[in-house]
Amino acid sequence: MKLRRKLFASKDPYDCTKEQLFLDACRENFDHLISHCDDYKKICEGLGIRSSEDIAKPEDLPVIPTMLSSRNTHDADEAA
Amino acid sequence: MVMATSSGTSGKMSHVRFEFGALMAALRMSVKVTRYHGIITAKPCRYIVMGYKPHRSNKTAVAKVAYLTTFLAPALSRKFILKHTADGYKPDFESIVNALKKYEKGRAPVRFMGFPSYTFFLFRLLEERGLSFKLPKGSKVMLGGGWKQFYQEAVDKATFYKLAKKTLNIDEENIVEFFGAVEHPILYTDCAYHHFHVPVYSKIVIRDPDTLEPLENGRTGLVNLISPLCTATPILSVMTDDLGILHNGEECPCGVRSPYLEIIGRVAPDDIKTCAAGAADILQGVKV
Numbered sequence: 001m002k003l004r005r006k007l008f009a010s011k012d013p014y015d016c017t018k019e020q021l022f023l024d025a026c027r028e029n030f031d032h033l034i035s036h037c038d039d040y041k042k043i044c045e046g047l048g049i050r051s052s053e054d055i056a057k058p059e060d061l062p063v064i065p066t067m068l069s070s071r072n073t074h075d076a077d078e079a080a
Numbered sequence: 081m082v083m084a085t086s087s088g089t090s091g092k093m094s095h096v097r098f099e100f101g102a103l104m105a106a107l108r109m110s111v112k113v114t115r116y117h118g119i120i121t122a123k124p125c126r127y128i129v130m131g132y133k134p135h136r137s138n139k140t141a142v143a144k145v146a147y148l149t150t151f152l153a154p155a156l157s158r159k160f161i162l163k164h165t166a167d168g169y170k171p172d173f174e175s176i177v178n179a180l181k182k183y184e185k186g187r188a189p190v191r192f193m194g195f196p197s198y199t200f201f202l203f204r205l206l207e208e209r210g211l212s213f214k215l216p217k218g219s220k221v222m223l224g225g226g227w228k229q230f231y232q233e234a235v236d237k238a239t240f241y242k243l244a245k246k247t248l249n250i251d252e253e254n255i256v257e258f259f260g261a262v263e264h265p266i267l268y269t270d271c272a273y274h275h276f277h278v279p280v281y282s283k284i285v286i287r288d289p290d291t292l293e294p295l296e297n298g299r300t301g302l303v304n305l306i307s308p309l310c311t312a313t314p315i316l317s318v319m320t321d322d323l324g325i326l327h328n329g330e331e332c333p334c335g336v337r338s339p340y341l342e343i344i345g346r347v348a349p350d351d352i353k354t355c356a357a358g359a360a361d362i363l364q365g366v367k368v
């Protein structure tokens with residue numbers, strides 16, 4: 001999760017120039033999730049989103065209701 | 081891997097697992113945000129936690145976060161309002177009143193941290209008893225854990241600020257509020273004008289409740305929270321049952337240019353309690 005590390009290392013917590021880095025970190029996270037969480041992958045495929053290339057902006061990310069997302073966890077030991 | 085659990089005071093609990101990388105990212109974020117808002121200081125202070133006293137049976141994130149907050153400045157002492165008993169957690173307002181009588185005579189700033197509802201209830205209790213304290217310079221009220229169940233009380237935050245001044249001599253500028261959720265563990269901290277600007281680590285989209293299409297800033301809709309913080313649980317983009325408005329950052333005179341979120345209510349009104357019902361719950365305590 002190189003891009004996440006870079007995003008969370010931002011010096012100014014309200015820096016408005018990091019939009020592209022934010023989107024790239026979201027794509028990186030998305031690619032990890034669809035390759036590690038079958039339920040998430042099924043939901044995304046149902047919405048027609050198969051890879052991070054289908055995500056042009058953060059609004060395009062599949063939206064999961066909070067109660068559903070927090071019931072589905074998976075191992076991601078290598079994530080850091 | 082660490083599991084975090086929401087407070088569940090409304091009966092619905094969420095469990096989210098975080099991997100090591102997410103915890104490290106959260107730590108970096110917390111240091112940057114609290115430093116930006118002047119909350120990290122070297123001056124020792126006394127903490128009054130308007131929340132749970134840590135106990136092995138309590139797995140809630142809000143208890144862990146409130147406790148961690150007491151490390152933002154060196155702690156001379158920590159007092160907790162919610163104490164663990166055989167019947168769950170019970171509030172002990174008297175011990176807080178007695179502590180205030182002692183702390184008022186000292187030099188160390190006092191920092192309140194915890195649920196707005198309990199803090200507000202304490203202010204009202206002090207007012208009813210005609211008690212007011214002149215707490216040492218630098219004292220702060222820090223609020224977290226949300227107003228979710230007390231929207232009807234939260235409507236009038238001006239009353240909260242006035243009571244803080246009247247009962248504890250704490251000015252509005254020394255009242256800081258945090259906002260976050262287990263499913264979206266991003267630290268939102270209000271600015272001097274009490275606005276929750278969106279930090280670089282997250283994005284908020286307001287969606288039409290019927291079509292779920294994104295709405296432009298200034299319009300009311302469902303709050304969709306996005307952050308790449310965690311990979312162990314699919315909380316990348318989550319839909320809450322909160323209703324909110326995203327305002328353009330330029331509308332706030334504080335200088336931060338990122339947009340800010342105003343939560344105005346909840347779609348499911350069954351969790352919302354009236355002032356009186358909320359007060360009854362506060363006295364009764366909570367089970368976790």
Ligand SMILES: [Zn+2]
Binds near residue numbers: 271273274277333335
């Ligand atoms: Zn502001």
